[in-house]
Amino acid sequence: MPRLPQPTPEELRRDPLPLRGRTALVTGASRRAGIGYAVARRLAAYGAAVYLHHHVPHDADMPWGADRVEEVVAGVRAALGDPGAPVADGPADLSDPAAPAELITRAAEALGGRIDILVANHALSGSDGTLEAVDAAMLDAHWAVDTRSVLLLVQAYARLRAGLPSGTPGGRVVMMTSGQDLGDGMPGEIAYALQKGALASVTRSLSTALAEHAVTVNTVNPGPVDTDYLTGDAYEAVAARFPAGRWGMPDDPARLVAWLATDEAAWITGQVIGSEGGFRR
Template sequence: MTERVALITGISRRIGIGAAVARRFAAAGYRLQLSGLPGYDDAQPYGGDPDGVPALLAELTEVTGDPDAVRYQAADLSSPSAPAELVETAVRGHGRLDVVVAVHAYSTHTPLGALDAAEIDRHLVVNVRATLLLAEAFAAAFRAGSGGRLVLFSSGQRLGPMPTELAYAASKAGVENLTHQLSPLLMPKGITVNCVNPGPTDTGYLAPADRDALARLFPGGEWGSPEDAARLVEWLCSPDGRWLTGQVIDSEGGFHRYA
């Protein structure tokens, strides 16, 4: 896997899925272009990670042994130009781009009876439009002929309702549909397209009591970890994942939505 280059979006907190993917990729010899929007997490109830980005970069640089192997660029994916700019930055900085892992997401409280048009639009812009533009820019920049990987992220909205996150659920349904639409278009270019639903993942966003209650809905009594999702992403992006495309993979550890 030496000299492969990956762009990973949605990184600002060290406890996040994007950071876990970056750690596995760094250990596997990838060169990395990372991106995120720390201010978004800072504004959430669970709070941000003020030292997250510099600490993660230092950690990954120690793993790679190369200060130029890991780069970071903050980006607001609500900007129409941001996806293409990220791809261009990755190619300019590392000479090529083999993998895009789109972990970014926008989510706020959007229940029926309190829907706001601007909030619906922002969900669709960040979660769907930015993902589609990333795919287009990646396809245009990809030159290897084979081994390309586009990994998207879903949230299991096919498997049960999300009554307080209607805009988020609708946007993630769009991401899943993009998986099916893009896969036959990108496979001839040498790029597989798959989508991971990691299920409830312990990234520190719930209060302890809520976290413990949700853990009881897993047969094993424990949440999924960011590393669980990262292992699957690493496999999808490895040579062993070459024949899998157009799939939405529910990696939820037996989570019971209706228990």
């Protein structure tokens, strides 16, 4: 098999809009303090058209509350690197087994019939506990949202990509995990740790399954990220465990996710990649 030629000088020069012409679906992008919003803004800034998934009732039930969807969409639209790229949005309760495939269909229709980049960022907050406290309902709730829905999203995405011409570039899947296998793990969030661990474990299998569609699959561990869920002494204690003396901010993992979506990361697949800023567990 002939060796690939070395890149030309022109190819080595970074395109300021490396995702121009690409399309992306980002789930769990309903809070301006969240990772999903930061990822969507980065993808948009790189030139991609973006569809934002949100489930406002989930955030409304949390201590941090829900943002107005219109403001979230406007923030992503303001970051567009390609002014002609559309930004669309829609709700979905991904605990419903039918919702993932329906979301893929709606997003593809809004983005011109194709999804290149799938970022499965959503997760269930709360409804969890220690080994002593966890019960079947907690386990089932996290399984449905954190794991089952992600696998069904990837399945529907793969079926969509299979209908494209062979070798269509830009196919990317990025999932999110939580470092549950590092340090002391997450003994206070057994259900969440279990389901996020499943995504990390299945990354290599999914990358092999989607290779025939020219799609890479990677999972990102963002580490502790300041999404407005912790304050006071506990917040400062976590900050002190980073060499930089600060928490990760949503744009920190967003930069990694956006890079994985570009052609520069085309040779990276089947990996669980940490973006933890040297966090000491």
